[in-house]
Amino acid sequence: MNGDIPILAILGHPNAGKSSVVATLTENDRIEIDQRAGTTTRSDEYPVIIDGQTIMAFIDTPGFQNPTDILEWFQAHHDRIDLAGAFVAAHRDDPLFSHDCALLEPISKGAGIILVVDGSKRIKEKDRTEMELLRLTGRPRMAVLNNLSTEHKHMSAWQDALSRTFNSVREFNAHRATYAERIKLLQALKVIDQRWEPQLDATIDSFERDWERRIDETVTTILSLLKEALAFKISRVMKVGELDSDAERDRVRERMLEAFQEKLRRLEIKAQDQIRSHFHHNVWNLPPESLLKKDLFSDEVEQSLGLNKQQLIIAGAAGGAATGGVIDLGVGGLSFGTGALIGALAGGALGAFGKAALAKVDIQKKLGIERFSMGPVTNPRFPFILLDRTLLYCARAMNWSHGRKASDEGAPHRVPDKPIKKKKGFTEGLSAEQHRVLVRFFSTARRGWESNQESRCREILTGILLDLSETEIDDRLDL
Numbered sequence: 257m258n259g260d261i262p263i264l265a266i267l268g269h270p271n272a273g274k275s276s277v278v279a280t281l282t283e284n285d286r287i288e289i290d291q292r293a294g295t296t297t298r299s300d301e302y303p304v305i306i307d308g309q310t311i312m313a314f315i316d317t318p319g320f321q322n323p324t325d326i327l328e329w330f331q332a333h334h335d336r337i338d339l340a341g342a343f344v345a346a347h348r349d350d351p352l353f354s355h356d357c358a359l360l361e362p363i364s365k366g367a368g369i370i371l372v373v374d375g376s377k378r379i380k381e382k383d384r385t386e387m388e389l390l391r392l393t394g395r396p397r398m399a400v401l402n403n404l405s406t407e408h409k410h411m412s413a414w415q416d417a418l419s420r421t422f423n424s425v426r427e428f429n430a431h432r433a434t435y436a437e438r439i440k441l442l443q444a445l446k447v448i449d450q451r452w453e454p455q456l457d458a459t460i461d462s463f464e465r466d467w468e469r470r471i472d473e474t475v476t477t478i479l480s481l482l483k484e485a486l487a488f489k490i491s492r493v494m495k496v497g498e499l500d501s502d503a504e505r506d507r508v509r510e511r512m513l514e515a516f517q518e519k520l521r522r523l524e525i526k527a528q529d530q531i532r533s534h535f536h537h538n539v540w541n542l543p544p545e546s547l548l549k550k551d552l553f554s555d556e557v558e559q560s561l562g563l564n565k566q567q568l569i570i571a572g573a574a575g576g577a578a579t580g581g582v583i584d585l586g587v588g589g590l591s592f593g594t595g596a597l598i599g600a601l602a603g604g605a606l607g608a609f610g611k612a613a614l615a616k617v618d619i620q621k622k623l624g625i626e627r628f629s630m631g632p633v634t635n636p637r638f639p640f641i642l643l644d645r646t647l648l649y650c651a652r653a654m655n656w657s658h659g660r661k662a663s664d665e666g667a668p669h670r671v672p673d674k675p676i677k678k679k680k681g682f683t684e685g686l687s688a689e690q691h692r693v694l695v696r697f698f699s700t701a702r703r704g705w706e707s708n709q710e711s712r713c714r715e716i717l718t719g720i721l722l723d724l725s726e727t728e729i730d731d732r733l734d735l
Contacts, residue, residue, distance in 0.1 A: 276659030489631030571691035644681035
């Protein structure tokens, strides 16, 4: 660790998961990660930058190539104050030790040590050799048990062996570590060397402030999505005589529904892109069965998200925005005159949620034209479903480790995804009062008006996202 920022060298033998740990701690999913041993062949520094300032750096190093030779050299030169620096100076030009020198050089320059070991495998003599030679460097050091599998029988032996030569030993699954777990790891680094406390305190404060800002930006994204989606309207004008049958009018309505739904899908995708950006994700993999992969208007999404029927009735009545009356007045703002309001007829084929139309359709005949108008969204369940799906996406973006790549999906004994339960949403768990606030906000959003409930909605959503970053991953986050 230098005088300005904490610098940690991530060490370990090939394929122990070093690069995954670095990717997760730096939130950099572009770091090359491969199941093949020896992917990392040189030391690469990855800074953590917040507001244009580097607050911390991790160095991803090659795996040890000749630990036994290094240990023997260290033991033969034990009188040296800086063994790592002396070894690098003596062997820098020796091709046999090129990887080892690349590994030890940042330590010789003052970097702290994080040794990453695969706790699913039994300890070998090579592992004990690495532990001892790192002890002889005299640098503050932490060991990380990066167990990515369901195999735990060797963990206790690792704990015992590592505790003899390291200042701190922690379990840390680089593929499933949440924000809270990353902060705990940084907190634990302070016990390795008391002199690090001021720098690490400043680093952790920067992380926490940045996280709060990201959550605030994410809430803004969610509220913008809801307001734009709920207020959306489309219309189509036909000359009188172009449509001479109800069947042709039905086809026009169906095409309008397709365009209406496609617009809502695009709005959701735009919000998802923003959310992914807030949490620094470039690589993104979703299993085929994920609710986030299903169409927004699919039966699976409708059945899994949103409020139940009783909650919806209570919230709608209390919020003054039940179907009919208040909502239906926002169907396009046109004079109904000789037109025909056909909301009930729009039913299932027009995007049903709980057997209610997604949006009403108004047909007007006037001055030689027929005007078809659709929107805004009138279905009372849809806003809760859209909100739930967006929160589900946020949950994944916030807690999906950057070190978890597609390469781990076929790994032997990997931690399996938890089974999918029927209900996946977040809004069902809110209080009745919070449901009422949301209903009032949704009702105002349909009109395109500013809502006096927006600040309260922001508080509700912020609370949900903060809870997600402070608790362990549940079964929803693997979707």
